Amino acid sequence: MGGTAWRAGVLTLMLTLVPALPEAAVAGPSTVLTEWPTWPEIFRVITLRDYNTRVVVIGATLLGAAAGLVGTFLLLRKRALLSDALSHATLPGIAIAFILMTLRGGEGKNFLGLITGAAIFSVLGTASVILIQRHSRLKDDAALGIVLSAYFGLGIALLGIATRMEAGNAAGLTAFIYGKTASMLFMDAVLIAATALTAAVFCILFFKEFTLICFDGEYAAAQGWPVTRLDFLMMSLAVVVTVIGLQAVGLILVVALLIIPPAAARFWTHDLRRMLWLSGLFGAAAGFAGSGLSALTANLPAGAIIVLTASAVFLVSMILGSARGLLKTSLERYRLKRKIARENLLRAMYEWIESCSTDRDAAACVRRAIPFEAMLARRSWTSAEVRRTFRHLAADGLVRPTPPDAYAPTTEGWEAARRVVRNHRLWEAYLIARADIAPGQVDWGADEIEHILDPEMIESLEKMLPQGPGGAFPESPHPIGPHRGDV
Numbered sequence: 282m283g284g285t286a287w288r289a290g291v292l293t294l295m296l297t298l299v300p301a302l303p304e305a306a307v308a309g310p311s312t313v314l315t316e317w318p319t320w321p322e323i324f325r326v327i328t329l330r331d332y333n334t335r336v337v338v339i340g341a342t343l344l345g346a347a348a349g350l351v352g353t354f355l356l357l358r359k360r361a362l363l364s365d366a367l368s369h370a371t372l373p374g375i376a377i378a379f380i381l382m383t384l385r386g387g388e389g390k391n392f393l394g395l396i397t398g399a400a401i402f403s404v405l406g407t408a409s410v411i412l413i414q415r416h417s418r419l420k421d422d423a424a425l426g427i428v429l430s431a432y433f434g435l436g437i438a439l440l441g442i443a444t445r446m447e448a449g450n451a452a453g454l455t456a457f458i459y460g461k462t463a464s465m466l467f468m469d470a471v472l473i474a475a476t477a478l479t480a481a482v483f484c485i486l487f488f489k490e491f492t493l494i495c496f497d498g499e500y501a502a503a504q505g506w507p508v509t510r511l512d513f514l515m516m517s518l519a520v521v522v523t524v525i526g527l528q529a530v531g532l533i534l535v536v537a538l539l540i541i542p543p544a545a546a547r548f549w550t551h552d553l554r555r556m557l558w559l560s561g562l563f564g565a566a567a568g569f570a571g572s573g574l575s576a577l578t579a580n581l582p583a584g585a586i587i588v589l590t591a592s593a594v595f596l597v598s599m600i601l602g603s604a605r606g607l608l609k610t611s612l613e614r615y616r617l618k619r620k621i622a623r624e625n626l627l628r629a630m631y632e633w634i635e636s637c638s639t640d641r642d643a644a645a646c647v648r649r650a651i652p653f654e655a656m657l658a659r660r661s662w663t664s665a666e667v668r669r670t671f672r673h674l675a676a677d678g679l680v681r682p683t684p685p686d687a688y689a690p691t692t693e694g695w696e697a698a699r700r701v702v703r704n705h706r707l708w709e710a711y712l713i714a715r716a717d718i719a720p721g722q723v724d725w726g727a728d729e730i731e732h733i734l735d736p737e738m739i740e741s742l743e744k745m746l747p748q749g750p751g752g753a754f755p756e757s758p759h760p761i762g763p764h765r766g767d768v
Contacts, residue, residue, distance in 0.1 A: 318577040326573050334576050337462055340470035341568035341587060344526050347477035348535075349542035349564025350484045351518045353557050356543040357495035358515065362422065363410060365536045366429040367516075368523050370406025372436025372532055374398035375457050376443045383446055392469065392528070395457070399524045406432050407516055460531030460584030462572055469528060476525045480518055484557065491515060492553055529568075530584035537588040538564060545595040548602025563598075567591035621732050622662075622670045624701045627679070629659045630690055631698040632757075649690060650683040699754070705731040706755040707742040713758060714745065720758040 318326075329335040355364050378398025382391060406428055413424035440454055456464065484491070490511050493501045502508045519539065526535040546559035571587030600607050630651050657667050671688055674680040679694030690698060708727040712718045734742075 322577060326576050333463075334573075336467055336470045337465050337576065337583070338569055338572045340465050340473045341462055341529055341572035341583065342565045343470070343473050343477040343568070344522075344529050345538055345542070345564030345566070345568030345587070345591075346561045347473070347480040347522050347564070348526060348538035349546075349560035349562070350480050350557060351515075351522050352539035352564070353543040353546070353553075353560045354484070354491045354495055354515055355519055355539060356547070357553075358512075360516075360519075361536075361540045362425045363407065363516075364519055364523065364539045366410055366425045366432070367403045367407055367519060368527075368532045368535045369429045369436070370409075370432040371399035371403045371524060371527060372458065373432055373439050374400070374402030374405075374436075375454060375527075376436055376439035377402075379443045379454060380439070380446065383443075396524045396527065399457075399527060400520055402432065403520045403523060407520070456531070457527045458531050458533060459582065460527070460529055460534060462529045462575065462583030462587070465528065473525050473529075476521055480522060481561075483514070483518055487511070487514065488554075488557075530587055534584050534588045537591060538567070541588070541591040541595050542567065545591070545598035545602075548598040548605045550604050563591070563594050567594060617732070619673065622666065623673060624732055625660065625728075626656065626667065626670045626674065627690075627694065627698040628701045628705060629656055630680075630688075631695075631702045633659070649695075650687040651689065653686045653688070656688075701731065703754065704734050704739060706757060707739065707745075708734065709758055710745060710755060711742055724759060 409428045542564035543560040546556045567590040571590040575581045575583035575586045680688045683689045705727050709723040712723045
């Protein structure tokens with residue numbers, strides 16, 4: 282009896298904490314789980330056999346392409362948050378347009394009227410941000426936060442009024458907040474196609490001008506370019522794409538289509554043209570895959586799936602990107618760190634041999650065998666780091682172990698050490714001659730730069746020497762001895 286009462290109490294508590302379980306969950310697992318699509322169904326979606334699927338997928342794909350193209354310049358212009366404020370500012374425009382059209386006895390949910398109101402208020406929102414930035418001491422992020430929250434709050438209030446009107450509940454205005462891709466009509470897809478074509482044409486025609494103001498707006502203004510008008514044109518394209526994308530992904534998620542594809546494309550290239558087209562391709566792929574997955578599985582919101590697909594592309598790009606991916610940059614950082622350690626040890630070996638003159642080290646100097654402890658004392662590196670670096674040098678044939686605990690440079694190692702020391706001293710000479718740095722202070726500065734000098738820079742530095750290129754080996758401008766420094 283007591284056990285039954287305890288179980289009943291636990292069940293009552295669970296029902297209290299979770300009061301609104303879906304009916305499907307209560308009915309049993311067979312009504313909750315959705316069957317996986319079959320291969321014929323997948324093929325049917327990919328080949329766009331069904332009319333509704335064809336309209337939705339093509340519309341979402343073109344929207345993603347347009348957003349990717351325009352978003353590239355927004356990202357480089359550092360206007361990512363501005364596009365977020367722009368999208369949220371559309372909500373009061375949608376609500377006011379619906380109210381006015383309903384009061385005039387028209388069709389309150391006329392799509393063209395709603396997006397016209399959205400476009401007007403997105404421009405007002407952008408103008409509000411610019412006005413606050415130019416005529417107040419607030420920073421950009423504060424101005425964006427104020428405008429975004431104010432316009433969105435106004436939109437929610439007006440939306441509440443609109444939904445209480447006679448035709449308000451049937452208008453489906455909340456679809457503009459979360460998106461409703463499945464309701465896309467043929468004319469909507471045509472409008473998106475025209476927008477995508479317009480965005481592509483303007484991005485091609487004004488590629489040079491947009492590139493200039495994205496990378497150096499002050500220089501463009503100094504050269505006489507109409508920066509304000511170009512900025513207005515760029516933001517106008519963003520407004521058009523945002524307004525057109527409201528029905529597909531909603532005002533909350535449309536900013537993702539503007540920012541995520543170009544952010545993903547930036548991991549793959551350093552060339553702006555390639556980044557532009559990769560961004561359009563990634564946006565189109567996200568639109569195609571997201572709307573296709575939504576069509577295959579019931580109760581999956583297409584807008585959210587499109588954004589999640591774009592996020593997956595971004596994640597893969599961030600890790601595997603051939604230009605700035607985490608794997609590539611981590612590998613390059615490891616290689617540079619290993620190169621610095623090798624060159625620092627080679628320079629330490631050369632300087633030890635160059636400076637050793639005591640009777641105790643005379644025999645070692647003659648045969649160029651450098652004691653391990655002598656290298657360990659020259660820098661603030663650990664014993665494990667020095668031994669690991671010596672192993673790397675030995676594996677490359679630059680040093681050879683010499684009993685009892687010493688290392689001697691090979692012919693190739695000696696030449697490599699001479700090149701490293703020469704580059705170091707060339708840069709020291711430059712710092713003394715051009716930067717007016719005292720000879721006793723140049724060692725650290727040269728140590729930071731010598732590892733990244735390219736052949737052209739070395740040739741320029743050699744011309745500074747009195748004997749010219751190919752002259753005598755430069756001497757150290759400061760005494761050489763055991764010192765401590767960074768590895």
